[in-house]
Amino acid sequence: MKRQTEAVHTPFQSRDAYNAISMPVYHTVAYEFDNAADMVDAFCGVSSAPDYSRVMNPTVTFFENKVKQLTGATRVVALNSGMAAISNTLLALAGAGRKIVTSRHLFGNTYSLITTTLARYGVEVALCDLTDVEAVERAVTDNCCCIFLEIITNPQMEVADLQALASVAHSHNIPLVADTTLIPFTQFSARSLGVDIEVVSSTKYISGGATTIGGLVIDYGAFPEFSKAISGEMLFNLGAYMTPHVAYMQTLGLETLDARYRVQSSNAATLAQRLTELSSIRRVNYLGLESNPFYSLARRQFGESSGAMITIELQDRESCFNFINKLKLIRRATNLFDNKSLAIHPASTIFGNFTPQQRASMDISETTVRLSVGLEDVDDIFEDIRQALE
Numbered sequence: 001m002k003r004q005t006e007a008v009h010t011p012f013q014s015r016d017a018y019n020a021i022s023m024p025v026y027h028t029v030a031y032e033f034d035n036a037a038d039m040v041d042a043f044c045g046v047s048s049a050p051d052y053s054r055v056m057n058p059t060v061t062f063f064e065n066k067v068k069q070l071t072g073a074t075r076v077v078a079l080n081s082g083m084a085a086i087s088n089t090l091l092a093l094a095g096a097g098r099k100i101v102t103s104r105h106l107f108g109n110t111y112s113l114i115t116t117t118l119a120r121y122g123v124e125v126a127l128c129d130l131t132d133v134e135a136v137e138r139a140v141t142d143n144c145c146c147i148f149l150e151i152i153t154n155p156q157m158e159v160a161d162l163q164a165l166a167s168v169a170h171s172h173n174i175p176l177v178a179d180t181t182l183i184p185f186t187q188f189s190a191r192s193l194g195v196d197i198e199v200v201s202s203t204k205y206i207s208g209g210a211t212t213i214g215g216l217v218i219d220y221g222a223f224p225e226f227s228k229a230i231s232g233e234m235l236f237n238l239g240a241y242m243t244p245h246v247a248y249m250q251t252l253g254l255e256t257l258d259a260r261y262r263v264q265s266s267n268a269a270t271l272a273q274r275l276t277e278l279s280s281i282r283r284v285n286y287l288g289l290e291s292n293p294f295y296s297l298a299r300r301q302f303g304e305s306s307g308a309m310i311t312i313e314l315q316d317r318e319s320c321f322n323f324i325n326k327l328k329l330i331r332r333a334t335n336l337f338d339n340k341s342l343a344i345h346p347a348s349t350i351f352g353n354f355t356p357q358q359r360a361s362m363d364i365s366e367t368t369v370r371l372s373v374g375l376e377d378v379d380d381i382f383e384d385i386r387q388a389l390e
C-alpha cells in the first residue's frame, strides 16, 4: 500500500475498549500501573507505556505515528507550536560557544530566537546567503552545530539547494536542519535530499483549516546525540509537548492534507498565472511560474506543485493597504494554508517590530502583499483581487 493509504489507516497502539474508529482524546494527566515493577519500566523507558502526559499521551503518540508513517522518520516529536519545534531543536543542538549557520531570510520569530534569545546564552550565529555554497562553506567553522534553513523563505521565496548544503554539513559531521512548513512532507522527501532533521509548523497545512497551533520535530536518526536530547531531555525539561485535543484535531487534518493540498496548490498555480496579466501588479512571485529564478530548483526538490503562497508587488505601502482594505472575500489575517484565502502586508505586521534597517537586511519590502490561497473557487479569488486593485 502507498504511504497515504497507510496513514489514513494508522493502527492504534492498543485496542480501544469500545472499538472506536477515531483515536479517542485521552484527557488525562497520569496513567495507573498494576505493580511497582511496571512503573519502573515505564519511567525508565524500558516499556512504551505512558506515565505522564507532559511527555507522553496516547492521542499525541497516535498523531506522531502517522507522521512517522508518512515520512519514514525514526522519531517524531509533536510539540505545541512551530516555534516550540524550532526552539527545542536548536536548544538540543546548540550551546554556549557553538555556532548556527543560517540566513537573514527567516520567519521573524525564528530570526529573533536565534539572534536575540539564543545569543543571550552564548550561542553564535553566522547569517549568510544560503544560495551561495562557498559562503556557507566559509561560515562553517569547527564550533558549528548545524546549518539551519527554511526550504522556501517567507515572504522572499528563496530556495536553497538542499543537496549542496547537506554535503557541506555532512563533511563537517553536523546536521542540516530544515523548516519544511511551506511544502508538506507528503509531497517530497526532505530526507532523500540530505535533510537530517525537519521542523514543521503543523499550524499551517496540517492543522486542516486553521484549527490549532502545533509543531513537529521529524528526526531521521543520523545524529544519535540529537535524538537522545530532543526526546530524552528537551521534551521533559522544556515541557512543550502537544496536548491531546490538538493532536486529535491535527490527526484529522493530516488525513485530509493530501486532498486539500492538491486543490490549494492547483488554485495557487492558476491564480499566479492569471495575476501576471493584471497591470497594477508589478510582479507576481510564485515558484510555479517559469519566469521565477528558483523554478527549476524548486521543481527538482519539491516536485510538480509549488505550494499555496503567492506574493505580489504593488506600487508602495499605501497601495498595499488600499488593496488589502478593499478585499471582500479574502480575509485580512496572518497564517498560511487556512481553507480560506488570506492576505497580509508582512513588512508592517509580522516584521513590524524590526527596525527599517533590519527589514532592509532581511529583504522585507514595503511593497509586498502575501497571499495564502484557500479552497474557494479560483475564479472568485481572482475576481476579489481584481476588484480590490481597481
Ligand SMILES: *Cc1c(COP(=O)(O)O)cnc(C)c1O
Binding pocket: 081, 082, 083, 084, 107, 110, 150, 154, 179, 181, 182, 201, 202, 203, 204, 213, 214, 215, 336
Ligand atoms: C508559522 C511559521 C512558523 C512558526 O510556527 P507557529 O506554529 O506559529 O509557532 C515557523 N516557520 C515558518 C516557515 C512558519 O510559516
